[in-house]
Amino acid sequence: MKRISKILAAISFALVSVFAPASIAYADEGEKPAVWLQISPVANRVVLDPGVEITDKMEVDNIGSKKFKFRVYATPYTIANEAYEVNFNTDTNRTQISRWISFNQKKDAKKDSEKKWQNEVVFELEPNGRQEVEYKISVPKDIPDGGQYATIFAESVPEETSGATGVRTISRVGLILYGRTNGETVETAEISNFSMKSFITSGKIAAEVDIENKGNTDFVATVSMKIDKVIGGTVAELNNPYPVIPDSPKRHAVLEWEDTPIFGIFKVHTTIKAADKTIEESKLVLILPVWIIVIMLVLLTIIIAWLIILIRKRRAQKSRLIV
Numbered sequence: 001m002k003r004i005s006k007i008l009a010a011i012s013f014a015l016v017s018v019f020a021p022a023s024i025a026y027a028d029e030g031e032k033p034a035v036w037l038q039i040s041p042v043a044n045r046v047v048l049d050p051g052v053e054i055t056d057k058m059e060v061d062n063i064g065s066k067k068f069k070f071r072v073y074a075t076p077y078t079i080a081n082e083a084y085e086v087n088f089n090t091d092t093n094r095t096q097i098s099r100w101i102s103f104n105q106k107k108d109a110k111k112d113s114e115k116k117w118q119n120e121v122v123f124e125l126e127p128n129g130r131q132e133v134e135y136k137i138s139v140p141k142d143i144p145d146g147g148q149y150a151t152i153f154a155e156s157v158p159e160e161t162s163g164a165t166g167v168r169t170i171s172r173v174g175l176i177l178y179g180r181t182n183g184e185t186v187e188t189a190e191i192s193n194f195s196m197k198s199f200i201t202s203g204k205i206a207a208e209v210d211i212e213n214k215g216n217t218d219f220v221a222t223v224s225m226k227i228d229k230v231i232g233g234t235v236a237e238l239n240n241p242y243p244v245i246p247d248s249p250k251r252h253a254v255l256e257w258e259d260t261p262i263f264g265i266f267k268v269h270t271t272i273k274a275a276d277k278t279i280e281e282s283k284l285v286l287i288l289p290v291w292i293i294v295i296m297l298v299l300l301t302i303i304i305a306w307l308i309i310l311i312r313k314r315r316a317q318k319s320r321l322i323v
Contacts, residue, residue, distance in 0.1 A: 035156045036064035039173040048097070048148060048181045051141040057134050058175055060154045062125035069157040070171075072133050073120040074101040077149040077176060079248035082210065088151055094247050097137065097148035097179045104134040122157065137179075145183030146216025147246055151176055178218055186215035189244070189274035196270060200287045204260040207270045211242065212250040219244055221274035223255040228267040230284070235266070244274065262289050 038061040046054055060070065075088040076095030091098070102117040115134070123131045135152060152175045158168040190212040197206075211221045224239040242253045253272075269282045 032063075032065045033169070033171070034064050034066035035068055035169045035171045037061070037070060037154055037156060037171040037173045038063050039154050039175055041175060042173075043176045043178065045178045045180070046137065048137070048139050048143065048179045050139060050143055050181075052139050054137040054139065055134060056137075057132055058152065060123070060125070060131045060133055060173075062127055062129045064171070065127055067124065067126050067129075068159070069122055069124045070131075070154050071120055071122045071157055072103050072135075072152065072154050074098045074135075074150050074152050074177075077151045077245075079245050079251075082249050082252040084242075084251050086151075088153075092247060093144055094147055094149055094245070096143070097177060098150035100138050100140070101150060101152065101177075102136050102138065104136070107131070137177075143181055143183075144216075145181055146185065147218045148179035148181070149177065149218070149245060150179075180217050185217050187217060187219055187275045188214045189219065189221065189277045190214050190250075191272055191274055191277050191279055192250070194270075194272065194279060194281065196268065196281070196283060196285070198283055198285055200260075200285065201290050201293070205257040205266070205268060205285055205287070207255045207268075207272075209253050209272050210250040211244050211253055211272070211274045213244045213246045213248060213275075215275065216246050218246060219275045221251070221253065221272070223253050224271045225255060225257065226269045227257060228269075230265050230267060261287065263287055263292060 040059045040061070044056065044058075046056070048054075060072070062068070076091045076098045078087045078090045078092055078095060079085070080087040080090075102119055103121040105116040105118050105121040106114055107123065117136060121133070123133070125131055133154070153172055154174070155172040156170050158170060191209060192212070193208070193210040195208050205225075205227065207223060207225055209223060213219065221242045221244050222239060223242065225237070226234060227236040227238075228234050236257055236259065238255055238257060240253075240255050242251055244251050255270075265284060265286045267282065268285050269280065271280045272278065
């Protein structure tokens with residue numbers, strides 16, 4: 001038994017040495033970039049009435065260290081794939097609004113008669129300067145029902161340097177426009193491929209699901225998890241929003257518990273809400289790292305070997321007594 005205790009102590013020491021946390025070194029913050037834009041707001045929702053002009057404003061700040069010019073323009077806003085990567089080049093029936101947007105080039109124009117509306121405008125900003133940019137949405141009389149989506153970009157203009165061959169620094173920031181017409185609105189969704197592992201050897205507790213917009217306007221789906229101890233109270237509650245655009249690929253939503261421990265057993269209740277659909281599921285999740293499994297197998301092997309040795313010794317002792 002003493003020999004077995006020494007073996008177990010050696011295994012424990014080795015594991016502590018391997019899995020002990022290491023010190024982390026952090027890099028110092030770098031200098032402020034010369035070209036750096038910031039935009040406010042980053043999203044805007046508008047109601048689109050046929051034949052109406054809508055005007056609004058946004059603010060562009062130069063938070064860099066250098067004076068530079070920037071241009072403002074509109075592009076379509078579409079979804080490229082299930083990971084919800086955005087495409088700003090593909091025009092669809094849902095991005096017509098990008099063609100209805102124009103900008104006031106006059107920096108200090110007050111009266112409508114003084115304003116000069118263009119599809120693209122250029123301004124110049126000093127460091128720490130701010131430019132208010134006015135934009136107009138001229139809605140046609142005949143428009144499709146449902147959602148319309150575009151992005152308004154503010155993008156720095158590289159300096160023209162004769163004979164320069166170096167890398168040019170460009171800063172680009174965008175405001176997403178979510179338009180909704182006053183026509184017939186259909187909000188409906190399809191939820192599929194929900195999954196959550198019941199047994200985890202590494203990684204995080206995570207819920208995954210595909211959400212598809214079957215209507216004609218955008219909605220915000222939510223995925224939430226309530227994580228409880230088997231005996232005890234709640235240890236975490238998570239809730240993440242996932243905007244879903246119509247006429248786009250399914251959105252693959254993933255919600256992870258970032259503070260997942262390396263070992264434990266939990267009761268996890270997951271709720272997915274998307275437009276007119278809701279699904280809920282509860283399950284027990286066991287987290288058991290590979291190294292703990294290895295230790296358990298080693299201990300089991302040692303115990304079995306010890307039992308075999310013990311049984312053989314007893315049989316040998318009985319044989320001697322009989323003789």
